[in-house]
Amino acid sequence: MSFKSIVRELKEMKDGIGSMSRRGVEGKHWRSRTRSFIAPDVAPFEPIEQGQWANLPPELLLDIIRRVEESETAWPARTVVLFCASVCRSWRDITKEIVKTPEECGRLTFPISLKQGPPWSNFLGTKFTIYDSQPPNDATVQHNSRQSRRFYPKQVSPKLPAYNYSVATISYELNVLRTRGPRRMHCMMHSIPVSSIQEGGTAPTPISFPHYIDDKHSSSPNLSSSPLSTSNSGTALVLKNKAPRWHEQLQCWCLNFKGRVTVASVKNFQLVAAVDPSVDVPAAEQEKVILQFGKIGKDIFTMDYRYPLSAFQAFAICLSSFDTKPACE
């Protein structure tokens, strides 16, 4: 249904209310339906025609779809939201309008959710570079946006996309604690400004993929002209290991994973923001674990991430811990 027809329908509906006939009759007694009654401004009753539902007032449709969206917060039941989005173009537009980003609502919906950060509150020797084939929508941090591959990084992405935007660089330091200590990670998040964890800061939140089917009519974004480096909204966010404490009784390094990690492993880690003292970030914020990853069984791991990381970035960082690192162990 076209927007025009919705508007037309809506207008007719409002006119309908306006033309409700009012006659000066005191309602002291019941008027039987046989009583003659003259109402010049009354539209004759017409049987409801086929197709009227296609022109439901948009705000009513919005209401119904919003209720569908609100009632299913978990997968796989939430699939119904995507079904609403695939009914027709206008339903897709309405659904996309309703669905909030994970940062706002904590829920994953469209695939683009994986590129968006989850909410603030609900969380409880080798160099790797994470590439993305698309830039984050609001251009962010400093220089090296489209790095060429001459750094010989290991590709986290299985295939090489046409455009490579470097979103993060992960380096594993030589183990400062010598043998059997935890690994030291250093993640430079090129696409996330450090200001994102400051009061009122935001992380780049793309709301759709370029070349998305819906956007066919809009001009496709020119990727090469919008690299990450276009604006300079501050330095990149750097993540570092949360320092483990030495447990005297167990004679090992320990981190509190709040029950989410149960098996000791060299791959277990928690990352917090590494903030320069000159940058104004509350101490509580610096203590917050932004990404944690660890083993719970043979070949089974859990990953917990939070704002400002996206699922994509978090997953890529975790993947890097699977590569054997003779330099670190």
Place this chain on the structure above:
Amino acid sequence: MVTTDEKGPLTAKKKSVIIRSCDGDEFLVSESAAVLSTSLKKILEEKEDRLIHLSDIDNKTLAMVIAYLSTHADDGLSDDLKRSFDQEFVSGKEFDVLKYLVLATDTLQVTCLCYTVAKKMADIMKNKLVEWVRREFDIQNDYTPEAEAEIRRLDAWAWDDRQLEDD
């Protein structure tokens, strides 16, 4: 005999209006019930007329809306009772009936009922095929087969093996 002091407000409360459906049925409704509809309230404020004709609400739908309004205007009923009435009101109703209801409550601006009905419709729409939704809302699929396939590819994680109903 009651004194005039008591009689005054009593008769005011019992003032009623007549609401006529698009197919000619007339309903006698207390004014206190009618004004729960924002649209009717506006009409009653503007004019002294006591007959309101609704040109786009049929008698069955109007009867249901009026039953709702009358129940909610009844001061003798507790909020709990009214809530359970609401649940009872939408339960077991066909999707078709709900569609007319939601449209009527939107026209009449009966916000609470509109929400209740929309919620019930949303509940029914879950676990239904996209084709079912299109049929119920008379929606022409404006996607080309290629565009639809592309959407299913992009939103692939939704299109698994869930059991969905087509009726």
